Amino acid sequence: MLSRDEIIQILRESNALMDGHFILTSGLHTGQYIEKFRILEKPRYTELLCRDIAEHFGLENITAIVGPMTGGIIIGYEVARQLGVKSIFTERVEGKMKFKRGFSLTEKDRVLIVEDIITTGGSILEVIDDVIKFNSKIVGLGYLVDRSNGRAKFPVPSQALLTLNIETYSPYDCPMCKKGITAVKPGSTNK
Numbered sequence: 001m002l003s004r005d006e007i008i009q010i011l012r013e014s015n016a017l018m019d020g021h022f023i024l025t026s027g028l029h030t031g032q033y034i035e036k037f038r039i040l041e042k043p044r045y046t047e048l049l050c051r052d053i054a055e056h057f058g059l060e061n062i063t064a065i066v067g068p069m070t071g072g073i074i075i076g077y078e079v080a081r082q083l084g085v086k087s088i089f090t091e092r093v094e095g096k097m098k099f100k101r102g103f104s105l106t107e108k109d110r111v112l113i114v115e116d117i118i119t120t121g122g123s124i125l126e127v128i129d130d131v132i133k134f135n136s137k138i139v140g141l142g143y144l145v146d147r148s149n150g151r152a153k154f155p156v157p158s159q160a161l162l163t164l165n166i167e168t169y170s171p172y173d174c175p176m177c178k179k180g181i182t183a184v185k186p187g188s189t190n191k
Contacts, residue, residue: 001052007162010045011145014038021176023185028168031176033186034145036116040074049161050078053114053142056159060139062112064088064105066131068097068123071116075144079114090127097126105134115143118160121152128156 002010011017016038022030039045053075062085067076069091080087088103105111111131115124124141131138138156146152146160171177 001055002048002161004162007049010039010049011162014042014045018186021174021181021183023171023183024168026168027171029171029174029176029183030166030168032164032166034117034147034164034166035186036071036144039144040071040116046074046078047082049144050075050114051082052161053112053144053159054079054082057112057140057142058083060112061110062139063109064111064136065114066090066105066111066127067114068127072114075114075116079112079142083112090130097123098130105131105136107135109134109136111136111138113138113141113156115141117145117147118143118152119147121148121154124152124154128154 008017011034016035018033018035019031022033024030039049062083064085065076065080065087067073067089069089073089076087076089088099090097090099093100113124113127113131118124128138141154141156141158144161146163147166149165150163169175177183
């Protein structure tokens with residue numbers, strides 16, 4: 001298993017853990033941001049991180065991995081590859097995570113749900129709801145980073161490789177705004 005310092009080093013080396021002044025989708029501001037695709041574009045780092053998820057849940061007789069679109073697809077595929085099981089994913093349908101493309105599970109399936117980064121956990125709760133419709137057994141939830149610092153809670157055993165406390169601020173209380181530091185909306189720049 002990778003240590004906390006090794007995981008942070010991977011985030012830094014891949015330029016995934018960024019310091020600055022960022023505006024989140026919620027409108028809140030933060031001084032740190034994790035751009036998950038900087039990790040996922042490096043297969044070796046993805047393999048190493050997913051190995052830890054696979055090893056953590058490896059004794060659970062998993063038959064299927066489920067990940068939400070988009071980053072969860074890549075994480076799911078790699079964990080499934082390492083465990084030698086099938087990998088399927090959910091995607092947004094009318095605002096909710098649902099199975100499409102003919103993907104299904106059975107009551108005999110033992111499912112591990114995987115994700116890249118958890119902030120509020122809302123998408124994962126939607127995935128859990130859709131898996132439950134098949135009467136499959138959810139053995140757990142594995143993910144790379146918990147940016148909620150443990151505040152996101154789930155009705156299944158869960159394991160983050162790394163838990164961070166990344167503070168957020170309203171635009172009115174943001175210390176970076178008060179210092180005049182220009183804010184960037186991640187994903188909207190070409191950097």
